[in-house]
Amino acid sequence: MGDGLVLNFTDRTFHEFFWDDLQINIDDPKFRYASGSKANRMRGFWQVADDSTVGKAIERLIAYIDTQVLLGNLQTEKFSNDLVRRAREVATRLTGKATSVPRASTGNPAQTPSSETRIPANGAGLSQQTLASLRGKFAALSPLLPHPRGYAFEGFLNDLFAATGLAPRRPFRLAGEQIDGSFQIGQDVYLVEAKWENQRTGQNDLLSFSGKVEGKAQWSRGLFISYCGFQEDGLEAFARGRSTRIICMDGFDLNCILSGNLKLEEVINAKMRRAGETNSAFVSVRDLFPSMVF
Numbered sequence: 001m002g003d004g005l006v007l008n009f010t011d012r013t014f015h016e017f018f019w020d021d022l023q024i025n026i027d028d029p030k031f032r033y034a035s036g037s038k039a040n041r042m043r044g045f046w047q048v049a050d051d052s053t054v055g056k057a058i059e060r061l062i063a064y065i066d067t068q069v070l071l072g073n074l075q076t077e078k079f080s081n082d083l084v085r086r087a088r089e090v091a092t093r094l095t096g097k098a099t100s101v102p103r104a105s106t107g108n109p110a111q112t113p114s115s116e117t118r119i120p121a122n123g124a125g126l127s128q129q130t131l132a133s134l135r136g137k138f139a140a141l142s143p144l145l146p147h148p149r150g151y152a153f154e155g156f157l158n159d160l161f162a163a164t165g166l167a168p169r170r171p172f173r174l175a176g177e178q179i180d181g182s183f184q185i186g187q188d189v190y191l192v193e194a195k196w197e198n199q200r201t202g203q204n205d206l207l208s209f210s211g212k213v214e215g216k217a218q219w220s221r222g223l224f225i226s227y228c229g230f231q232e233d234g235l236e237a238f239a240r241g242r243s244t245r246i247i248c249m250d251g252f253d254l255n256c257i258l259s260g261n262l263k264l265e266e267v268i269n270a271k272m273r274r275a276g277e278t279n280s281a282f283v284s285v286r287d288l289f290p291s292m293v294f
Contacts, residue, residue, distance in 0.1 A: 003039075004035065004038060006038045007068070011038065020198055021199075033047065055093070058091040059095070062087055065079055126163055134156075134159065134160060140152075146198065150196055153194050154192075155170075157194055161264075164264045167183060168182065190221045190268075196226075196227040201224070201228070202230075202234040221247070221272070222245060222247070224249070227251040244279055247281055250282070252285070270288040
């Protein structure tokens, strides 16, 4: 924060970030502090809001920074690994979550990271030229208006699945329901739901997509990609009392794949394994690959 600014937010996007991600009106007079600039409203929010809410806001800001850095909209050198680590520690303390620190390998099998948490050896398995082309197509989506951006996002994902050899099929319609595409890993067929809206996806959309998948063959699975992520209470409500055949991916997950740090197929398999173990439809790549530095 400097000169009253916060990251690369405008007044509008600053308001939208807090409202869409946290259902908080950051322009509420109770958060007004000193000059009322974005930076001072942030300071006012820190002073007034409860610890858990401030911790969640810090977590969402870190995710926003990660994504903006990967897109080239924020300068990497301003966000050192140590700074981000300390911010995560603050968020963990404020939200009351248990801290899980991966142990370094010492040659003891009990301390060696599993294959699920290893650092992939060859990025996304794609050439740098292909990755650069995909990143360019992805970056071009951001300025589009919501409706055309949604269609363009579906087309981009089809290109990504094709580049990684997952035999995609473009969007199709069955008996009045729209499917945003499909792809295949081994013998498993995945239906795709894609959203790039200005707010996080809630329980109703998760239930709707889950119903589409459950209405297909037993071996069908689902991948729900929501660029802005998912509401925490929506994920909790969705998991309550039902098993899941869908997994979820957000914009940060996707950007980590496009940066060449992770393989798409490896991310999907790790998410499926964690869903099988915990019934959690969405687990961030940060938690799936804790030995990596993002």
